[in-house]
Amino acid sequence: MRIPSASSRTKVVTPCCTKIGLKRGPWTPEEDELLMNYVSKEGEGRWRTLPKKAGLFRCGKSCRLRWMNYLRPSVKRGHISPDEEDLIVRLHRLLGNRWSLIAGRIPGRTDNEIKNYWNTHLSKKLISQGIDPRTHKPLILNPNSSSDDNHIITKKAYSSSPSSSSKLANNYDLNTIIPNPIYIPNFQMKEPLRSSINNYNCPGEITSPDDYQYQSSNVMLANYHDDNMNILVHDERDDEMNCCADGVFSSFLNSLINEDMFNCQNQHINGTLQDFDPFMASSTPLSDQINPKRMDE
DNA sequence: AATTAGTCCAACCGCGAGTTT
């Protein structure tokens, strides 16, 4: 997925990962308490220096992870509800494996938790429903196929963890192929976004709690910039533009979460392509879906 | 009861990107 740059190939390993004497493995209640006390007093951030100041023999990365995924007061524990599950599926369909973005839309859930839940539950659930968990397109069983390519595609699609891929191999036909090879996950979300921003009369202000949530996620903007979403992040230093884009994107996401969005999206992109998709239900025009009024509702 | 296989999830790792020096 990531292509190592020349600089990263030669980059020395960060000391925090290799430093001798640092503790690893599961956290003890004492360590948790030290971390919680420190963060509640000093706030999040400065993870590099935090362990020393907090009296922990952990690397900063480990502290950050522990705080973010477990100790943060906002972290919701317990079972993921059917509503949350449904939301995860929809967001994954839209965003792919961008777990932090998905988590950002589900209050109290962490990216790690959602990623784990996806890999252990939802991907299998989708497969059992005949849906490819990677592309959200229907699976087609093709017992006659012996193409190595088909094996590769299928294995790739389910290889989010090595164990899961082998498990799937036990339960599912590896000759299963993904139909519609034209499908490019990123394209599906980029194109409607581009349209929405072109046609959008920016209100210039944040009008929903979700927008606040998104405003803090400049990583999101970076991701879309990477994917050539130049319109969305025309100038990342322009706060007003970013605020606007965040609002637009948040609004757009909200509209996508409504299950009637996807049909229109598919038609918009593929023209005459009529894919079966259980998530696609209505033919509401895209321009109507990206209605700024929604933000006030 | 012992062993093996499968499941789950907290934690680790490598990397890219942004920021600071």
Next chain:
DNA sequence: GAAACTCGCGGTTGGACTAAT
């Protein structure tokens, strides 16, 4: 402008637990 530093992300691992044999 380059190098070093820092943060955050997604993929992966490993160990605890449970179910099946």
